[in-house]
Amino acid sequence: MFDAMSMFNAIVVEQENGRSNASLKPVNEASLPAGDVHIRIEWSTLNYKDALAITGKGSIVRHFPMVPGIDLAGVVEHSEHPEWRVGDRVLLNGWGIGERHWGGLAQQARVNGDWLTRMPETLDCRQAMAIGTAGYTAMLSLLTLERHGLTPASGEVLVTGANGGVGSFAITLLAQRGYRVIAATGRPQEAAFLERLGAAEIIDRQSLSEPGKPLAKARWAAAIDSVGSHTLANVCAQIQPDGLVAACGLAQGMDFPASVAPFILRGVSLLGINSVTRPREERERAWARLARDIDAAVLDEISRDIGLSDAIEAADQLLAGQVRGRLVVDVNR
Structure with missing residues (x-):
């Protein structure tokens, strides 16, 4: 029997008889894929690619089961990577998460530390994901x-x-x-x-x-x-x-x-423009400019918060062209 303390909520896309099905469900920490940094996710996003993965309308998911979400922001809880320490605030875009490696529409993630970008000091996790x-x-x-x-x-x-x-x-x-x-x-x-x-x-x-x-x-x-x-x-x-x-x-x-x-x-x-596999130096340069140039009021204008429990329904709305700007996902709601 799994210890309840090791469980976390995630959207999981599974395949049965050739059809994809997404659901919000508890997942055991032991199921997380391999990686040298464990992250407690605070915020994620719902992107067009995520909506395709959730609805099964695009060939996004490379293997099943998969946690979608090509963005995440949170805090390092455990690290075996020399760059990262417990308590570091980090963000992640691309590198195949949500496609080949479990992504950000969950409360926890385990990833390759080389994929991470340090959070700019002037941004919090919610703001970083409003940008995403x-x-x-x-x-x-x-x-x-x-x-x-x-x-x-x-x-x-x-x-x-x-x-x-x-x-x-x-x-x-x-x-x-x-x-x-x-x-x-x-x-x-x-x-x-x-x-x-x-x-x-x-x-x-x-x-x-x-x-x-x-x-x-x-x-x-x-x-x-x-x-x-x-x-x-x-x-x-x-x-x-x-x-x-x-x-x-x-x-x-x-x-x-x-x-x-x-x-x-x-x-x-x-x-x-390949945003998926850019080197860290280029990512940090882009995020430094974003932190400097984006006004917090503009982020509020562009983005809207939803809970993890709302993301599956919102995926259909996004593909139907009914969403303006950004959907920012509070994974603890």
Whole structure:
């Protein structure tokens, strides 16, 4: 019989007869996967990828059973890793958690200490998860664009998927740096929200989501795209000469039905953003900028708290496009 003190709550995705099923259930600590750092999780998030894992609508989970959750923040309770001590506040984004290794939608985790990032001193666990992979990916996108020469003087920057987590953060991070931001959304009723984040203009995503011309009128100096498919193809077709596109998502699809015309005739650069396996130095640089640039009031505007018990129902809402911004998960509620 398991000691009740060693039990913790987790969302567990299991497979039966080829179908995935997610449930909130008690799990014994002994079931945690191998790792050299044991973490007491305080907050997690519900991302698009997590929603796919929970609903079984995407090939996210690599083996079963799986605890989803590509983000976590908490406190080290035990460590055999030289970098981490008991009591350290840490966060984790990516590295396959929630896909190949049990993730953050639980009250405990055991992970590889090399995957962890030290929590910036000015952030608490809830704030870090309000930022989460979405804000971290948006910052990686911005840093990449700036490393390739983008400045506010370059011209307007388009953000697709503007109401999503990455899009919301991309808008506020760009606006904070002085860029004029154009937001593409399928929810015009959210225009006021996007303008409060810093969008200067709102356009209908339908103008980008259907098959378009290989090369169209040049409109923007750069773009951050979290949508993919026809949207990304149309974005590239409308970027100004020598412009930049950071591709960081595939909400519309993983295909890329495009032409080489923008890249050859206009010198457009398509920059892929891999947020999953970045080295620690790059992660710390991104999180230091996030801690400095993000206003706490903006986090409250972008995010909404839910309990661990609400996450399964919220996954369907997220996939249906009914969620604005970020869902932050209190794993102890």
